[in-house]
Amino acid sequence: TQLLKQSPQFLSIQEGENLTVYCNSSSVFSSLQWYRQEPGEGPVLLVTVVTGGEVKKLKRLTFQFGDARKDSSLHITAAQPGDTGLYLCAGEGRGDRGSTLGRLYFGRGTQLTVWP
Amino acid sequence: KAGVTQTPRYLIKTRGQQVTLSCSPISGHRSVSWYQQTPGQGLQFLFEYFSETQRNKGNFPGRFSGRQFSNSRSEMNVSTLELGDSALYLCASSAQGGTGSGELFFGEGSRLTVL
Numbered sequence: 734t735q736l737l738k739q740s741p742q743f744l745s746i747q748e749g750e751n752l753t754v755y756c757n758s759s760s761v762f763s764s765l766q767w768y769r770q771e772p773g774e775g776p777v778l779l780v781t782v783v784t785g786g787e788v789k790k791l792k793r794l795t796f797q798f799g800d801a802r803k804d805s806s807l808h809i810t811a812a813q814p815g816d817t818g819l820y821l822c823a824g825e826g827r828g829d830r831g832s833t834l835g836r837l838y839f840g841r842g843t844q845l846t847v848w849p
Numbered sequence: 850k851a852g853v854t855q856t857p858r859y860l861i862k863t864r865g866q867q868v869t870l871s872c873s874p875i876s877g878h879r880s881v882s883w884y885q886q887t888p889g890q891g892l893q894f895l896f897e898y899f900s901e902t903q904r905n906k907g908n909f910p911g912r913f914s915g916r917q918f919s920n921s922r923s924e925m926n927v928s929t930l931e932l933g934d935s936a937l938y939l940c941a942s943s944a945q946g947g948t949g950s951g952e953l954f955f956g957e958g959s960r961l962t963v964l
């Protein structure tokens with residue numbers, strides 16, 4: 734059972750376009766992390782959001798944690814080819830509703846391709 | 850500081866064989882987690898070790914096992930390999946001492962192909 738569902742699964746856009754990736758769950762998480770993985774490498778942490786409603790910006794990337802701490806979104810402005818990669822969200826379990834306290838649950842990822 | 854090191858990077862085995870993968874965490878990190886990554890299932894949690902004790906375990910059969918040594922290095926073993934075990938096996942280390950996961954630092958993975 735996948736606690737976190739990411740959409741879309743694949744996204745192919747032109748350089749300069751904006752995009753949003755979604756991460757949804759029926760479970761509440763203590764925190765939510767976003768990672769990016771490039772071919773042949775392991776995932777690298779981009780950001781951690783902890784508070785419901787929290788918004789964090791990292792240059793052209795904007796991350797938002799839902800008010801109820803069940804979902805999150807990643808918005809990229811003016812995408813560049815260097816943004817290409819697999820974007821993964823991961824929620825930290827609270828020990829209820831089938832989640833184990835402290836464990837990270839990963840979504841299946843969104844494969845983003847930005848064409849020049 | 851040096852990152853997470855996984856060995857071997859690539860390996861090919863046949864059905865029925867066993868395999869041992871190794872992970873050296875970032876110096877000072879005491880938590881090591883293992884994940885299996887496949888195109889169909891994404892990242893699936895195998896287990897987590899902290900100070901030589903298994904702290905969490907995912908829903909994998911008993912053929913998958915692991916251990917952690919006193920220097921925090923970890924190994925995972927898969928016995929009686931099946932074709933479906935072909936995957937990228939990722940190790941991640943964390944400095945988190947409590948129940949929270951903290952930031953995970955991943956290695957580049959060991960790509961296992963079972964023929």
